[in-house]
Amino acid sequence: MTTRCNLLEESVADKFIRYVQVDTVSSELTDTTPSTPGQWDLAKMLEGELNQMGLSDVHVDEHCFVLGRLPATPGVNAPPIGFLAHLDTVPGIPGEGVKPVLHRAYSGGRIEVGNGVVLDPADTPAILKAVGSDIITSDGSTLLGADDKAGIASIMRALAMLINDSSLPRPDVWVAFTPDEEIGAGVLKFPYDRFGAKLAYTFDGGALGELSDETFNALNGVVTVKGRSAHPGTARGKMVNALHVAGEVLASVPSGWRPETTDGREGFIHPTEIDGNVEEVRIKLIVRDFVKGQLEARRQALEHALAAIEERYPGSSVRFSGEMGYSNMKAELDKDPRVVAFALKAMEMAGITPHMHPIRGGTDGARMTFRGVLTPNLFTGGGDAHSRQEWACVQWMEKGAETAVNLARLWAGESS
Numbered sequence: 001m002t003t004r005c006n007l008l009e010e011s012v013a014d015k016f017i018r019y020v021q022v023d024t025v026s027s028e029l030t031d032t033t034p035s036t037p038g039q040w041d042l043a044k045m046l047e048g049e050l051n052q053m054g055l056s057d058v059h060v061d062e063h064c065f066v067l068g069r070l071p072a073t074p075g076v077n078a079p080p081i082g083f084l085a086h087l088d089t090v091p092g093i094p095g096e097g098v099k100p101v102l103h104r105a106y107s108g109g110r111i112e113v114g115n116g117v118v119l120d121p122a123d124t125p126a127i128l129k130a131v132g133s134d135i136i137t138s139d140g141s142t143l144l145g146a147d148d149k150a151g152i153a154s155i156m157r158a159l160a161m162l163i164n165d166s167s168l169p170r171p172d173v174w175v176a177f178t179p180d181e182e183i184g185a186g187v188l189k190f191p192y193d194r195f196g197a198k199l200a201y202t203f204d205g206g207a208l209g210e211l212s213d214e215t216f217n218a219l220n221g222v223v224t225v226k227g228r229s230a231h232p233g234t235a236r237g238k239m240v241n242a243l244h245v246a247g248e249v250l251a252s253v254p255s256g257w258r259p260e261t262t263d264g265r266e267g268f269i270h271p272t273e274i275d276g277n278v279e280e281v282r283i284k285l286i287v288r289d290f291v292k293g294q295l296e297a298r299r300q301a302l303e304h305a306l307a308a309i310e311e312r313y314p315g316s317s318v319r320f321s322g323e324m325g326y327s328n329m330k331a332e333l334d335k336d337p338r339v340v341a342f343a344l345k346a347m348e349m350a351g352i353t354p355h356m357h358p359i360r361g362g363t364d365g366a367r368m369t370f371r372g373v374l375t376p377n378l379f380t381g382g383g384d385a386h387s388r389q390e391w392a393c394v395q396w397m398e399k400g401a402e403t404a405v406n407l408a409r410l411w412a413g414e415s416s
């Protein structure tokens with residue numbers, strides 16, 4: 001049993017090792033929130049720890065959102081801030097029975113994770129920045145779950161540091177641990193009415209110093225190809241085979257506009273699913289770009305290509321219909337430049353060189369940003385998420401905690 005004293009004094013590594021041993025793999029196959037019962041186990045554990053540490057308003061709601069509040073230090077009347085991390089780990093890779101292994105003082109070479117799994121710096125150059133630090137991996141039979149238990153551990157450590165040192169000023173600090181991030185479903189049920197902060201930070205990034213204030217703009221759509229069926233024996237001049245037309249649609253996506261040929265700030269068009277027959281084929285595809293105008297340009301290029309294909313196949317119909325999914329959060333975040341500026345400052349105060357890292361996807365924080373809680377994303381100190389090579393660096397998680405403490409100190413000096 002962890003005592004209050006333990007919780008306040010133990011290292012971030014001790015916390016992390018406890019959390020990763022709880023199986024919280026989420027599932028796309030259920031339609032409940034949380035999607036799996038294991039997430040309750042970690043939620044209850046964290047609820048107990050927050051209560052023992054003396055936080056206020058500690059509560060787990062019916063959808064497994066764990067909330068708590070560390071009250072402001074006396075005399076501080078600054079805007080409340082929030083720290084968030086997600087409870088679940090990704091489906092598809094074993095996440096039950098995680099046996100964390102501590103590799104002390106990383107030498108810069110290959111790490112034999114176990115069970116034939118090797119962590120090779122040639123594939124993961126980010127880990128070379130952790131030479132001399134301590135690395136935690138699984139034993140190779142499962143993922144580790146640093147995504148996002150490294151974030152949870154850093155936040156819990158930061159709370160302990162703030163409680164232990166009453167000379168550190170802070171505003172109200174809200175924490176939220178959320179279910180089902182990996183299946184993109186959890187945050188839809190976020191309890192905005194009970195969460196007292198309008199600005200927050202998700203701890204769900206990667207290597208030391210990472211800060212993300214940008215996500216893709218997302219357009220999700222379907223190309224519907226209609227052909228004309230006829231008996232193949234007498235089809236000459238009559239049949240229009242939608243399958244052949246669909247083949248041309250796929251070929252029309254420029255090879256340099258695909259996820260497999262782009263990175264950094266480049267967008268793409270990506271077919272994800274196809275089904276159909278001679279009469280009709282449906283191709284699901286997604287379009288992504290950091291810049292709204294370029295997203296629109298990609299849509300127009302696609303529609304031009306489809307019109308040209310339609311013309312080459314008289315009797316066919318080739319149409320795209322799409323709708324916007326999530327949007328780049330940057331424009332929203334820019335409404336209060338302190339949110340990102342303080343994150344950069346907080347890292348610098350911890351001796352970290354920050355680097356901006358646009359996210360080639362969406363985040364829970366982006367969704368929250370559009371609901372009025374400005375929420376950029378910070379590093380956790382882990383790498384190779386969603387794989388058996390996944391790792392976390394102990395000293396980087398400590399820096400994550402330090403960054404959170406610095407954020408509290410910086411915001412304490414602001415007025416509401």
Ligand SMILES: [Zn+2]
Nearest residue numbers: 147148181204
């Ligand atoms: Zn994550």
